[in-house]
Amino acid sequence: MKLTMPTLLSFNAGYVDTAGFMALHGLFTAHVTGNFVTIGAALVLGTSSIVTKLLALPTFCVMVVLARLLRYRLLGRGKPVLKTLLGLKLVLLTVGGALAIWYGPFPRGDDAAAMLTGLTLVAGMAVQNALQRVHLGSSPPTTLMTGTTTQIMIDLGDLLHGLPAEQKAVVHGRLARMSVAVLAFALGCALAALLFAAVSTWCFALPPVLALAAYLHRDANASD
Numbered sequence: 001m002k003l004t005m006p007t008l009l010s011f012n013a014g015y016v017d018t019a020g021f022m023a024l025h026g027l028f029t030a031h032v033t034g035n036f037v038t039i040g041a042a043l044v045l046g047t048s049s050i051v052t053k054l055l056a057l058p059t060f061c062v063m064v065v066l067a068r069l070l071r072y073r074l075l076g077r078g079k080p081v082l083k084t085l086l087g088l089k090l091v092l093l094t095v096g097g098a099l100a101i102w103y104g105p106f107p108r109g110d111d112a113a114a115m116l117t118g119l120t121l122v123a124g125m126a127v128q129n130a131l132q133r134v135h136l137g138s139s140p141p142t143t144l145m146t147g148t149t150t151q152i153m154i155d156l157g158d159l160l161h162g163l164p165a166e167q168k169a170v171v172h173g174r175l176a177r178m179s180v181a182v183l184a185f186a187l188g189c190a191l192a193a194l195l196f197a198a199v200s201t202w203c204f205a206l207p208p209v210l211a212l213a214a215y216l217h218r219d220a221n222a223s224d
Helices: 005-023 032-045 050-076 081-103 112-135 146-161 165-216
Strands: none
Touching (some): 032 112, 146 165
16 A cells, blocks of 8 residues: 555545544544434434534534635745644644543543543644645545545446446546545554553543644645
8 A cells, every 4th residue: 555645635534534433432533424314323322422522523624614714814924724724734733633532431432531532533623624625636535434435336337347448447446546545444443443542541542643644645636
């Protein structure tokens, strides 16, 4: 697997989403619309973290808007956009990780410390979503794998049916990129689960390291 910035972002997204889900009572920090499902389950089963999950989507939306406005401000001043957004994500994941380590484990998902930790991580992943859509648009999504997996299956079906040579080359290239994104995300999920089982909320020490690696490994072909 070639280590590129999209690969690092996909791995980190899977890692943060899984670690957050396990440590913060079913909170999705990257795939925030999944919280609607867990809210329903929490209401029926009487589990905690309903308020945090309700706040996750508006937090995510506000951060995406702020990231967009920051982009315009940076462009107007001739400042690097991608570098700044990656740095902002690094700061947010560092703060979220520090909160998780300092205050965790969390007995309830709606306690103030758990809520602050979860929403800080949601904000960090919102910044990643925003920068990926704008600056890495030619790469597969790094946080949402459903559409990517669907496209992989469609491409496989097309290959099984048969394609002209020129179309086959395009499909093979897309399959390679998307397969790497899904694999990186899945590996991030697996590692987060293993480390959470082993060291509890100390597993949140890794996402800032991964974010720093992405910051230092900005691809030359990513628009800034």
